Amino acid sequence: MASKQPARRLIVAAVRSRRATRTMLACAHRLVATLALLLGCTSLSATGQIKLPDFGDSSATVVNQGREREIGEAFMRELRASVVLVDDPLVTQYVQQLGRRLTSAFAANDQTFDFFVVDSKAINAFAAPGGFVGLNSGLILAAESESELASVLAHEIAHVTQRHIARGIEFSGRTTPLAIAGLLAALIVGTQNAEAGRAAAAAVQGVQAQSRLDFSRSFEQEADRVGINMLDQAGFDPQGMADFFDKLQTAARYYRSPPEFLSTHPVTTARIAEARGRAQQLGYRQHANSLDFHLVKARLRVHPGEDNRALLAYFDEQERIGHGAQQAGARYGRALVQLRMGKLAEAERTLEKLRGEHPDSLALVVEVARARLRAGKSREAISGLDDAFILAPQDRMVASALSEALLDAGQPQRALQVLDEHDRSNHLDAAMLKLKAQALDNLGRKAESQLALAEHFYALGQLNEAISQLRMAARRPNTSFYDASRIEARLEQFEREHAERSKQR
Numbered sequence: 001m002a003s004k005q006p007a008r009r010l011i012v013a014a015v016r017s018r019r020a021t022r023t024m025l026a027c028a029h030r031l032v033a034t035l036a037l038l039l040g041c042t043s044l045s046a047t048g049q050i051k052l053p054d055f056g057d058s059s060a061t062v063v064n065q066g067r068e069r070e071i072g073e074a075f076m077r078e079l080r081a082s083v084v085l086v087d088d089p090l091v092t093q094y095v096q097q098l099g100r101r102l103t104s105a106f107a108a109n110d111q112t113f114d115f116f117v118v119d120s121k122a123i124n125a126f127a128a129p130g131g132f133v134g135l136n137s138g139l140i141l142a143a144e145s146e147s148e149l150a151s152v153l154a155h156e157i158a159h160v161t162q163r164h165i166a167r168g169i170e171f172s173g174r175t176t177p178l179a180i181a182g183l184l185a186a187l188i189v190g191t192q193n194a195e196a197g198r199a200a201a202a203a204v205q206g207v208q209a210q211s212r213l214d215f216s217r218s219f220e221q222e223a224d225r226v227g228i229n230m231l232d233q234a235g236f237d238p239q240g241m242a243d244f245f246d247k248l249q250t251a252a253r254y255y256r257s258p259p260e261f262l263s264t265h266p267v268t269t270a271r272i273a274e275a276r277g278r279a280q281q282l283g284y285r286q287h288a289n290s291l292d293f294h295l296v297k298a299r300l301r302v303h304p305g306e307d308n309r310a311l312l313a314y315f316d317e318q319e320r321i322g323h324g325a326q327q328a329g330a331r332y333g334r335a336l337v338q339l340r341m342g343k344l345a346e347a348e349r350t351l352e353k354l355r356g357e358h359p360d361s362l363a364l365v366v367e368v369a370r371a372r373l374r375a376g377k378s379r380e381a382i383s384g385l386d387d388a389f390i391l392a393p394q395d396r397m398v399a400s401a402l403s404e405a406l407l408d409a410g411q412p413q414r415a416l417q418v419l420d421e422h423d424r425s426n427h428l429d430a431a432m433l434k435l436k437a438q439a440l441d442n443l444g445r446k447a448e449s450q451l452a453l454a455e456h457f458y459a460l461g462q463l464n465e466a467i468s469q470l471r472m473a474a475r476r477p478n479t480s481f482y483d484a485s486r487i488e489a490r491l492e493q494f495e496r497e498h499a500e501r502s503k504q505r
Contacts, residue, residue, distance in 0.1 A: 072130025294329025
């Protein structure tokens with residue numbers, strides 16, 4: 001039974017092995033049913049079929065948010081072990097701010113949300129239990145407007161706020177949260193891999209999918225309706241959802257042989273018409289794309305695997321046909337390519353000019369500083385970042401860049417001060433915890449460094465590595481009573497959590 005296997009094994013099999021079909025088919029059908037019910041996806045797969053979420057039946061029991069969160073956190077641990085998440089501060093901060101803008105406008109304050117980006121070209125988005133909402137980088141690149149991108153987030157947020165995901169957990173009554181989470185992650189990984197996608201599809205087809213079709217459509221209609229209202233309340237163009245659905249439907253015509261599972265809930269012409277009709281009832285609203293929208297798209301497009309010449313040609317064309325923020329995004333993208341090619345002076349000139357034209361953009365302040373660091377101008381780079389940090393100590397992108405620059409300049413004490421000040425207004429993420437560990441290590445505070453590194457691993461869902469760091473820290477001599485107490489307390493907590501997870505497996 002799949003519920004007795006380590007969830008990660010399911011994912012590894014799905015991603016790396018041609019035996020993925022047998023692995024998934026061997027899983028208990030009720031788990032796969034739960035998986036299909038819990039997962040909300042808006043995707044254009046490698047084969048081109050568009051699919052939206054499939055959720056459960058009217059008898060489903062709505063579970064409490066605590067259990068949803070437990071499943072969601074387990075899901076994120078398995079997902080991190082299987083796919084690459086984008087950790088670029090500009091990208092992650094932008095998506096988190098976009099998500100918060102939507103949830104704040106909708107007054108969804110009783111639900112915790114975590115927004116993140118998967119490094120994948122596939123056009124895909126999904127919501128998992130507990131308010132975890134993911135976007136693929138390919139979807140961000142496919143969105144031609146900020147309202148289109150926001151519409152996808154709004155749709156997935158609506159599945160969470162309307163408790164659609166929770167209703168599906170009724171099917172998991174005889175399974176553990178870890179088993180559900182592992183299969184959730186396996187199917188999402190399958191959207192990045194055709195073989196794994198076919199495996200999940202074959203398993204789901206045998207679990208009375210048709211009997212849930214009407215309820216699935218009902219949930220989709222509700223998510224569309226709530227999402228469109230959310231767009232309007234947050235100040236976006238409510239037509240963004242219909243525009244994006246229409247774009248995906250048009251793009252799908254250029255692909256062949258979609259898997260049957262992905263055709264269960266296609267984006268139909270009728271659905272697009274319904275979304276457009278609802279938006280028209282709210283009235284026309286023009287929303288100008290933000291500068292950050294275009295900067296994020298440019299940053300994602302300059303992917304390590306892309307050809308520099310092709311990228312330069314693309315950005316040249318975008319600058320020629322664009323205007324305003326779109327043109328600025330193209331110039332920013334060209335500067336990123338120039339930095340990658342070692343053309344530091346050209347890149348710095350371009351970025352300096354952009355910063356002068358957009359003095360309020362912290363993203364451009366950070367990028368100018370990075371260019372200066374590459375050119376060996378660390379004093380100028382740190383000075384610019386210092387000024388930005390004074391104005392916005394809560395900004396994760398600025399705090400990360402400044403602390404990293406200070407560490408590179410041999411100033412670990414100042415780097416630690418920056419991180420501690422930022423931590424007072426906005427908790428440290430996994431990347432910043434690693435910077436804190438480095439600063440403490442450079443200062444010779446080894447036990448504290450290992451504690452920070454343990455928190456870094458824990459934030460990434462790597463509990464074993466976190467425990468290992470704490471055990472090493474606990475064995476260090478000459479540790480203060482205060483630090484030893486903190487280490488012991490966290491070690492007890494992590495070991496207790498590890499034991500509970502082992503029982504659930």
